[in-house]
Amino acid sequence: MSDPRPLVTVIVPNHNYATSLELCLLAMQAQTYQPIELIVVDDCSTDDSVAVARRLGVRVVSTEHNLGVAGARNLGTAHASGEILVFVDSDVAAYPDAVEVAVAMLAADPRLGAVCSIHDPEPLIRDSRVEEYRALQYYYWTASSEGPISFLFPALVAMPRHVFNDVGLFNTRLRETEEVDYGHRLTQRYGMVLTTAVRSRHDHDDKLLKLLRKLFRRGRARVPLYAQRKRFARGFETSNRAGGSLAALAAVVTAPAVLLGPAGAALPLLALAVSILADLGMYRFVLRRRGPLFLLYYGAVHFVVNVTIAAGVAAGVVQWFCSARFRRLYEPDLLVRPAAAGEAAM
Template identity: 50%
Template sequence: MRSAPLVSVIVPNYNYAPTLRLCLAALDAQTHRPLEVIVVDDGSTDDSVAVAESFDVRVLRTPVNSGPSVARNIGAQAARGEVLMFVDSDVALAPDAVATAVAILDREPGVGAVCGNYDTVPLLPGGLVKDYRNLYRHWWYRLAEGNITGFLATAILAVPARVWAEVGPWNPRLTQSEGADVGQRLTDRYEVRMTSTVIGRHDDDATLRIALSKVFTRTRVHIPFFLDRRRVAGVVTSAESGTGLAAWLAAATTPLPLLAGPAWAALPLLLLVLWLASDARMYRFVRSTRGLPYTVAYAAMHLLVNLTIGVGVAVGLVQWLVSRRFRRLYDTTAAA
């Protein structure tokens, strides 16, 4: 009988001491053994290193703050396991998460990676913005369940070491949306499985400014990947867009009643209704889990996110047209 494989869990961290403690406690409670946990601290200025050292884990450090791709690469190079599992320091896995991911990889040799989902409840309470971000991503990852192409949910990702030797490393130049880059290489060669059977609670952004800034940046930097590779993952799936065109048009036509008369108010209202209808399944899901008043607030947040994505797409397209460096942002040969 084949013994259980050693799994190396690689946890990149930068100034996430409160959630890092919960992340490592959850790894300590995993049912799968043997387990090697490697925390790679990326120049934290809080007490993250002290938190990590209070657990039975290996602690490594980047020379300077360099981003999650560099931290993950350092951890992968030091790992000894047959399976590498990348887990962000703001995620606390369910006790069976590692065991479930390993079981999928073991029984399905054609699967080169397993991506996990977020629980519907955030790791730490924090208000509407955090709850919206967490619930939205849970919903879209659920829709994507099965074999996925061109994007990765990088916060919970299990990859056999032999596969990582072929498709790695993470592109050190990318500090945002690095999953699209690795996802292209993985899905070109292997099946990649998204599943909610591998799940963890996630601590997302608590303020609107940070959340919208990330949405804008991630949408913008996905444009070269989307246009050069002709993959929808960067702009549609991974950039959290849903069907945002109606939302953008509704916003653009809002001044029409003032310019052309009250009758034109029907147009932005119709476009807004079309936008809401395009995500009707999602809103039914939100209502079933949170109730109607919350769903109204959720829809308002979702509208802001879709409008921000529209701005990100526009800016990204302009940069793609005028900047050769930007067009080559996802040149995978530079990551090798």
């Protein structure tokens, strides 16, 4: 990064996020840092996403068939001219100084391979209480993990182009957990940080079932990687959080023991207490911000989320023992070549 103001290419993968896409692009056009090259990679949207980008004067690269977010990011890099790559999801709006701060952090430490943003505890678009829960929960888990990590947060991340070239492409076989795989690969060679200095707002999931399905799939799909690497991701996935999820699942599994009387009821109650204690700091945070009534709602939703995460991991363990194909899920995706992915520039 010899040039004091290197060109930054911002790559926005998008599939049917027209409403938040406009907010995302306006935020990028309002960045204090210049020069910026802005590219939307539209992954076969059926809404008016492309029209939104064109109206704002943003270059659009379109895929011929749905590649998923990993493939869309790869394709964007094939069209990027920048010395610094910034990946930002189309449901994220960055603060005006986000790119400037991230570029400065990369310039200050040549060993740093990626700088990841922490989203605000308030959602970008307030649609439901579920979204309010998710924004608070996600913020607390990320903010309390601030610092060195091995779990990439690609919703808003900056990295030098040479780092991307060195680490390689996102694995397009991974529709849910490409960021965990990429983070593990990147941190074998470079440092990576999660920081509140790079701020953004995220339009989180606003439907509970949609959120639960996503968390279940992600929990299941991470099992082969962790079995292969024999460790969890650094920073974000703590023993307390894993224990809280397992204890919540144990409370559900042992619930029928209440039929045995007070002694039997002690089992699920103990598991529930362990689950609550594991996330006690988070519950105190929510209480300070939203008060006791919202905390009751929050606690109930978080219990269901914990059960879902643990159930997804359990399903992944079973699948890992039963499926050789599943065990090979994180093998390198050697067939991906971004320039040949089938694109049409607009």
